[in-house]
Amino acid sequence: MERPKPALAGRRRVVVGGAPEPYMTPDQMRDASLFELFTLEADAQTHVLSAGLLALERNPTQADQLEACMRAAHSLKGAARIVGVDFGVSVAHVMEDCLVSAQEGRLLLQAEHIDALLSGTDLLMRIATPGGNSVGQPDIDSYVERLNALLASGAGAARTVNTPLPDPASDALLASAMQQLESSAQGAEPVINPVPDPLTAEPRPPSRSAAKPAPAPEPEAPFTPLRERRVAEGGERVLRVTAERLNGLLDMSSKSLVETQRLKPLLAGMQRLKRLQSSSDRALEVLGASFGEEGPPADVQKALEDARNLLSQAQQVLVQQTAELDEFGWQSAQRAQLLYDTALACRMRPFADVLNGQARMVRDLGRELGKQVRLQIEGEKTQVDRDVLEKLDAPLTHLLRNAVDHGIESPEKRAASGKDPEGLIRLQASHQAGLLVVELSDDGGGVDLERLRQSIVERKLSPAETAAQLSEEELLSFLFLPGFSMRDKVTQISGRGVGLDAVQHMVRQMHGSVELQQWTGEGSRFRIELPLTLSVVRSLVVEVGGEAYAFPLAHIERMRDLQPDDILQLEGRQHFWDEERHVGLVSASQLLNRPPAQNAGEALKVVVIRERDAVYGVAVERFIGERTLVVMPLDARLGKVQDVSAGALLDDGSVVLIVDVEDMLRSVEKLLNTGRLERIDRRNRQVDHVSRKRVLVVDDSLTVRELERKLLVGRGYEVSVAVDGMDGWNALRAGDFDLLITDIDMPRMDGIELVTLLRRDTRLQSLPVMVVSYKDREEDRRRGLDAGADYYLAKASFHDDALLDAVVELIGDAQG
Structure with a gap:
């Protein structure tokens, strides 16, 4: 069963050090009500309860888990009492009594006890969730009666746990407790003094034997909020900052x-x-x-x-x-x-942060389907970027549900096959070659390939003759298609065909990959490869047309040196033989609009890239080396730049553009479909050195400057750059240019002032001027043209070569 989440709005956050805690921004903490604070406490403690109870289901006498669960229930009871949530007090109290009985050896926890305690955990979360499902007195009475009955039968004697709704505490004590809890919302690290137990009518006798009178009530340990307990117990202090x-x-x-x-x-x-x-x-x-x-x-x-x-x-x-x-x-x-x-x-957090509730979900789903399933997790401490973890939650949930529903067989079928009646799902996380590798495997029945083949034909996705020739890998790829399912009946769990499609979509968004392997009768395995962080990407930096570009390693199969004789002609296209297959060869200079390399006769440097089933070799000038790059998003004014996803800085401060491999492969397909894919010419040739027209680019944005420069250089123009209007004015007076491209909003001197000065100068007044600005209102355009600009280009116009077309319109081709 999926646990309800606290309905608290707040910024995305990263927890630095220690275990994850409930999060609120400082402003929210100041404005929070006591109930919201109780919701935060309940969210953390119910996680402890769920994990502990699942461990106790396998080992009911595990002392450390019994202690952790008892403390969590006790803390929830104290928190509920302070904020006046009587339902929470009643539920937490009867759960605590059950756990204390197990600690003292008077009760051996059975499956029915664990089920009841987990139900209590869900009930507590419902009680603590603002705007959640309503909980009434009948729900509380029913639960208390259920757990009392289990306690009585489990101990072998008919007795009832006394769990009346608590009497109101004295006004002074309650006011003091509430004042202390409110103080925790005012500062970052409050110090809360112990709060005496105001409910003296709530004793906990050491023995509940009916033959012995109850001894005098023992004072309970005071409730202490989670943050203070963690510091007091020697844990790491936690600082919450926004992402x-x-x-x-x-x-x-x-x-x-x-x-x-x-x-x-x-x-x-x-x-x-x-x-x-x-x-x-x-x-x-x-x-x-x-x-x-x-x-x-x-x-x-x-x-x-x-x-x-x-x-x-x-x-x-x-x-x-x-x-x-x-x-x-x-x-x-x-x-x-x-x-x-x-x-x-x-930014890195342990992989365990994404696992909250997953083991519980597997258990509950197995029970619902009448299966015995155990989830084994390895690599919980593997460090992953917080953003990756947040996006990994949904794919993992889909795959785990898929493994329980489709993979693991019923206990009877497993026993008949000589397997353990309890199915095993193994979830492993590790670092490999700079990537996060998550493998989810099960020891179920695998995929029925013949049934899958039949489903493909029935859904008219392939003719029967073609389907009969499909390999296992090709058959399994159909499982990732939108709307495809091998189930004939739609249930609440599966049958709609959105699970694996959603997994693949989410993984692609994170620039990762997912693969499925299966062994009939033995099980299946999903392998997900993702970058460890979305802020940093491990890349191969190459040179194309004299400029540096970076290919993310996650999309690179290998690097190769090709001799001229290694290049083959098949159906008019260039290929080479790699790993017992023909791989198409394309030129990076054509894809990225860069001048072709002049290295005829030398070995051709090729990067073999792959995205799903598409594999191509991209020819570059040289390999510069592997680098860890901090991703810098492109300026919003550029819109979507073809074949480029982001930028980064190299060690020497120079700019490198990070290739969008998926977009690049789409560009290859487009060139193939239109017949415009150029051959890579390896013959010797002479280069005519002719004068080229000079363009000055003035912009205070490093990303915009570099992109405009690369676009113009790729078309053959000679380009100089300036960082603002003042720098541009000095460059104009010192050199000779055929065109000025300038931004408007810049420090020291803006673009309007620069154009005005240029038009007053007798030597420069006839120089063509283009304004490129993110401002696309008519009054902004008119302001630029009135100042003397010959062309005004608004943002997001880089999609269809609008910049280059405008340059050609103003001054002609680079060598014209």
């Missing part, structure tokens, strides 16, 4: 790491200066010797000696400063790397 703030920290730390690399050219320059000083010293020696045996005049001799002394002092200072700068550069790089690694680690 947006953590993303900002990661972005700044990555830029800091890049900036430390700028010291390297400074050090190289100082080394060159040392060599120049040595050359100067030798030149002075030669100059002195040139005067012959008589030597130079006295005044010249003194000047030479002074010059040598000053040069010697300069050399000493330079040596010292170079050593200090070298040491500073090394320390800064180490600290920047540590800062970056720490910021990145703060």
Whole structure:
């Protein structure tokens, strides 16, 4: 059964250190009601109860789990009492009594006890959920009576646990308790003093034997909120921060790491200066010797000696400063790397965070279907980005339900096959080659391939003759189609054909992959590969047309060097033989609109990429190497850039564009369908060097500047860039350009001022000007044109080569 979630609005959050706790922003904490605080406490404690009870179902005498569950029930009772939720007090109290009886050996927990305690956990969550299902007095009475009956029968004697609704506590004690709980909403780390138990009519005798009178009531341990208990028990202190703030920290730390690399050219320059000083010293020696045996005049001799002394002092200072700068550069790089690694680690959470409620769901679904199922989890401490975990929850739920419903057989069928009546589902998480690998396997019956083949034909997805020739891999791929199901009847659990399709869709959104393997009669296994984080991507950086591009490793099968003789012609298209298959060959320079490489006769560098069933070899100029890149989203003004998903900075501060592999493969298919796919020419050829038209791009956004520059260079133009209007004005006065492309909103000098200055200058006033701005209102367009612009291009116009078409319209082709 799926547990209800607290209906509390709040920002996405990341928990740094310790175990996950209920989250509220500071503003929400200040404005929260006591009931909302109780909801947060209930959410955390019911997780503890569910996990503990599932463990006790397998080992009813496990002392640590009994203690954890008892404490959770006791804490919930205290929290409910303070906020006046009497239903919660009654339910938590009878659950606590049951667990105490088990602790003291007076009750051995059986399946019916676990079922009842889990039902109580769900009931407590319903009670604590604002706007959730209504809970009335009959529900509470029925549950208390049910658990009392189980307690009585389990202990072998007819007795009833006394669970009346609590009498009101004294006004002073209740006011004090509520004041302390309210104080926890006012500060980040409140200190809450122990609250005496106000209900003296609630004793817990050490023995419930009917033959012995109940002893005097023992004082119960005071209720302490979760945060204070964790600190008191020696756990880690927990700081909650918004994901947006953590993303900002990661972005700044990555830029800091890049900036430390700028010291390297400074050090190289100082080394060159040392060599120049040595050359100067030798030149002075030669100059002195040139005067012959008589030597130079006295005044010249003194000047030479002074010059040598000053040069010697300069050399000493330079040596010292170079050593200090070298040491500073090394320390800064180490600290920047540590800062970056720490910021990145703060986004990482254990895989166990996505497993809350999954074991319970498997158990309850198995019971509903009359199956015995056990979920075994491995790799709970595997670290994964919080965003990945949040998106992984739904696919895992689909796969687990699929394994219980379709994979695991009934106990009778398993016994007949010589299997353990209890089915096993194993969920494993691990890091492999920089990826998160999640494998979910079961020891059920696998997939009935003949029945699957029949379903494909019945649903008219393939002719019978074709279906008969399909391989196992091809057959299994039909299971991921939208609306496909092998069930003839739709139930609440399955039959609608949305499960595996939803899994594949979600995994694709995270730039991952999912594969299914099966062994008839033995079971099946799903393997999901995902990036460890969506903020950082491990990539292969390559060079295409003199520019750097990054291919995510998750989509790369291998890298290859192809000789000219390795390239084959099949049906007019270029292919090569790889892993006993023909793989199509395409040019990255054509896909990315870059000039082709001039490396005829050399081995061709090829990246073999794959997305689902589509596999192609993409020819590049050279492999630069593997890099861990911090993903930087493209400026919103660019819209969707074809074949590019994001940008990043390399160690030297240069920009690299991250390839959208799925989009690139769609581009390949489009070129194939239209017959425009170019052949890769490996023959020697001469390059004519002709003058190219020059364009100046002025924009304060690094991403926009680089994208516009790459688009123009790819078309053959020579491009210079400036970071704002002032920088652009200086560049215009210092050089000769055929076109100016400028933004409007920039620091120091905006685009309107730049165009106005240009039109007043006698040398520049005839220069064509294009304005590219995210402002697309008519008044903004009119303002730019009135200032003197010849063309105004609004945002999101990069989809159909609008920028390049406008440039050609203004100044013609690059070599025209």
